[in-house]
Amino acid sequence: MSSTYETVAGIISETADIPREQITPESHAIDDLGIDSLAFLDIAFAIDKAFGIKLPLEQWTQEVNEGKAPAEEYFVLKNLVARIDALIAAKAA
Amino acid sequence: MRLEYFEMIDRVTILDRDAKRIEVSSTVPMESPVFEGHFPGHPLVPGVLLTETMAQASGYLVLGLMNFTHMPFLMGVDKARFRTFVGPGTVLTVTAQLEHEGSGYAVTKAKIAAEGKPICDAELRFRIMPFPEGMDGLMRAQARRIGLLTETA
Numbered sequence: 001m002s003s004t005y006e007t008v009a010g011i012i013s014e015t016a017d018i019p020r021e022q023i024t025p026e027s028h029a030i031d032d033l034g035i036d037s038l039a040f041l042d043i044a045f046a047i048d049k050a051f052g053i054k055l056p057l058e059q060w061t062q063e064v065n066e067g068k069a070p071a072e073e074y075f076v077l078k079n080l081v082a083r084i085d086a087l088i089a090a091k092a093a
Numbered sequence: 094m095r096l097e098y099f100e101m102i103d104r105v106t107i108l109d110r111d112a113k114r115i116e117v118s119s120t121v122p123m124e125s126p127v128f129e130g131h132f133p134g135h136p137l138v139p140g141v142l143l144t145e146t147m148a149q150a151s152g153y154l155v156l157g158l159m160n161f162t163h164m165p166f167l168m169g170v171d172k173a174r175f176r177t178f179v180g181p182g183t184v185l186t187v188t189a190q191l192e193h194e195g196s197g198y199a200v201t202k203a204k205i206a207a208e209g210k211p212i213c214d215a216e217l218r219f220r221i222m223p224f225p226e227g228m229d230g231l232m233r234a235q236a237r238r239i240g241l242l243t244e245t246a
Contacts, residue, residue, distance in 0.1 A: 038168055038169075038220070041168065041195070041197065041198045041218070041220060042169065042218070044195055044196070044198065045193065045195055045198065045200060045218065048193060048195055049193070054194075054195060054196055055195070055196055056196050057195070057196040057197050057198075058196045058197045059196070061197070
């Protein structure tokens with residue numbers, strides 16, 4: 001997997017105290033890893049800092065709550081990493 | 094400062110929107126029921142109330158910067174250090190700096206000093222949420238009491 005994935009998995013492991021080997025690209029942050037919303041904000045802060053971006057969590061949460069997007073689209077790690085990569089690319093453009 | 098009412102901030106002295114920084118002043122009361130237990134015969138402001146003071150200064154900073162559109166709720170305290178004791182009558186200078194404005198959360202670094210000497214510092218995290226119904230007016234009244242809305246006008 002990409003270095004972005006490795007960084008994100010490391011952040012999740014350290015921030016949420018989850019053994020690194022339990023985290024896979026297919027892991028759902030909430031359903032599989034049991035990360036609650038408060039812990040996810042801690043993770044978002046670490047990700048924002050690590051990559052110099054701002055994860056649009058409020059927008060994602062609203063879209064999920066309104067049924068406009070499935071939670072998997074944002075909270076399965078491989079999808080989260082893809083969105084982080086897109087934010088990094090947008091910042092560099 | 095009215096410890097038992099959790100009114101920790103007396104006055105906003107500086108709100109610098111460009112620097113995203115606030116400075117407030119508070120004077121520890123000479124008497125409070127808090128001192129009866131903390132500690133008997135040796136009154137000291139509890140560290141948890143110093144933390145609350147830093148959180149309130151940070152909270153008013155976020156409120157001011159966001160023009161009272163959302164309410165910050167304390168969700169995390171990191172790297173808190175309490176460097177010296179604080180007794181009755183101490184005049185505190187509390188500063189808070191916005192370190193990161195995330196989506197739905199904010200991070201500040203805050204510190205308290207007295208006569209230029211550091212008392213405590215911490216990194217604080219807040220969840221930013223819509224005001225619970227009816228709360229924004231009350232928070233604005235509190236802000237007017239401490240001069241924040243005058244500062245932001």
